[in-house]
Amino acid sequence: MKINSSGEFNVIVVGGGIAGVSAAVSAARCGKTVLLIEKSVNLGGLATNGLISWFEPLCDGNGNQMIFGICEELIQLAIKYCFDTLPVEWGGKNRERQRYASRFSPTVFSLALDEYVISNGVKLRLDTYATYPVMEGNHCSGVICESIGGREFFKADIVIDATGDASISQRAGIPTVAGENYMTYLAHMLDKESCLPDKDTNLIRKWESVGSDMSGNGHPKDMPKIICNSADDVTEYMLYGKLKLLERLKKRDRDSFDIMTIPSMPQLRTIRRIIGANDFNAVDGMEFKDSIGSCGDFRPSGIGKHYQIPYGALYNPGFDNILVCGRIISAPAGDGWEVARVIPTCALTGEAAGKAAAAAIGQNCGVADIRC
Numbered sequence: 001m002k003i004n005s006s007g008e009f010n011v012i013v014v015g016g017g018i019a020g021v022s023a024a025v026s027a028a029r030c031g032k033t034v035l036l037i038e039k040s041v042n043l044g045g046l047a048t049n050g051l052i053s054w055f056e057p058l059c060d061g062n063g064n065q066m067i068f069g070i071c072e073e074l075i076q077l078a079i080k081y082c083f084d085t086l087p088v089e090w091g092g093k094n095r096e097r098q099r100y101a102s103r104f105s106p107t108v109f110s111l112a113l114d115e116y117v118i119s120n121g122v123k124l125r126l127d128t129y130a131t132y133p134v135m136e137g138n139h140c141s142g143v144i145c146e147s148i149g150g151r152e153f154f155k156a157d158i159v160i161d162a163t164g165d166a167s168i169s170q171r172a173g174i175p176t177v178a179g180e181n182y183m184t185y186l187a188h189m190l191d192k193e194s195c196l197p198d199k200d201t202n203l204i205r206k207w208e209s210v211g212s213d214m215s216g217n218g219h220p221k222d223m224p225k226i227i228c229n230s231a232d233d234v235t236e237y238m239l240y241g242k243l244k245l246l247e248r249l250k251k252r253d254r255d256s257f258d259i260m261t262i263p264s265m266p267q268l269r270t271i272r273r274i275i276g277a278n279d280f281n282a283v284d285g286m287e288f289k290d291s292i293g294s295c296g297d298f299r300p301s302g303i304g305k306h307y308q309i310p311y312g313a314l315y316n317p318g319f320d321n322i323l324v325c326g327r328i329i330s331a332p333a334g335d336g337w338e339v340a341r342v343i344p345t346c347a348l349t350g351e352a353a354g355k356a357a358a359a360a361i362g363q364n365c366g367v368a369d370i371r372c
């Protein structure tokens with residue numbers, strides 16, 4: 001079957017989560033034509049469709065801001081049209097929390113992301129599933145997509161995989177590693193009590209969770225670790241959470257609450273990551289010649305830690321025009337992965353991938369050979 005080209009772009013970003021949005025905006029700001037392809041109809045990925053409504057800190061826990069740029073724009077955007085819990089130290093009103101972090105409304109954030117992406121000159125394609133990269137040896141000439149309009153091919157100079165599951169990279173032949181997950185199923189609930197007119201808006205949102213400890217004390221020890229590598233695995237994972245939630249609801253007074261939203265993507269912390277030119281292992285103080293920036297550590301045990309992230313974690317050296325960003329970068333299980341996967345770090349690696357893509361195009365070289 002011959003597929004005609006539906007368009008040609010300098011950069012194609014597959015996946016409109018936090019990493020993909022950051023990558024697309026970053027490349028567009030460097031003057032490149034950018035197509036952002038998202039399989040759902042809302043931007044934000046896990047942060048919005050996955051109902052993860054807590055933007056982990058941009059600071060090191062000792063009052064030093066670690067991440068700036070697009071990540072900071074995104075945390076401000078996440079709370080621009082809705083409630084927040086930003087601490088006084090970082091320009092908010094909250095006197096309890098200390099770190100540059102905030103709760104946000106996933107729904108409102110998602111709406112704001114559309115405007116953000118479009119106003120930065122990115123061409124957006126929703127409801128479009130990028131199925132396969134088209135490979136000429138180890139060079140990717142573009143991606144095949146499926147949508148309501150049928151099958152299409154989009155041509156690109158550089159492809160950025162921001163899928164959260166590294167499916168484009170894996171199908172291109174880049175070696176990947178599958179990750180392990182704990183069962184999590186979070187839904188957002190509204191109850192009559194929190195609807196009273198004099199209630200603080202911060203209290204509107206409550207959680208109903210299955211399998212994940214929302215108290216912040218870690219994960220239940222008796223929960224098995226789960227690898228999701230196929231649609232059957234994902235179906236089993238999602239059904240487990242949904243049926244558990246329904247079981248709980250059956251025990252409630254049905255007049256007293258409403259579940260406002262259920263996640264529209266699996267709340268898997270990790271699906272796959274690539275094996276890159278270098279690994280990000282989150283070692284405090286370790287320096288890299290190709291550092292793309294530094295982040296802190298969101299965990300209480302990580303207060304004061306500073307981690308540089310190597311650019312080498314964003315590509316595999318055997319592939320000249322594919323970059324990755326977000327939770328699929330080359331960060332092995334352990335501290336590197338824990339730190340790489342949260343929203344601020346995903347924004348940081350996304351911004352770096354967008355700039356690197358623009359640099360490779362401008363310098364007419366492979367992604368491994370760019371000069372800063």
Ligand SMILES: Cc1cc2nc3c(=O)[nH]c(=O)nc-3n(C[C@H](O)[C@H](O)[C@H](O)COP(=O)(O)OP(=O)(O)OC[C@H]3O[C@@H](n4cnc5c(N)ncnc54)[C@H](O)[C@@H]3O)c2cc1C
Nearest residue numbers: 015017018019039045046054056130163164267326327343
């Ligand atoms: C249970 C849980 C709790 C978490 N808690 C927090 C927290 O409190 N704070 C925090 O900061 N982080 C938290 N995280 C981590 C964080 O939310 C995510 O890791 C981060 O948002 C991932 O961003 P991403 O852009 O890399 O990937 P994703 O959010 O997965 O985005 C990928 C996007 O790509 C799209 N896509 C995938 N494949 C294709 C394709 N082939 N074609 C087109 N589109 C495609 C998807 O629809 C999605 O929109 C949590 C994660 C989980 C699972």
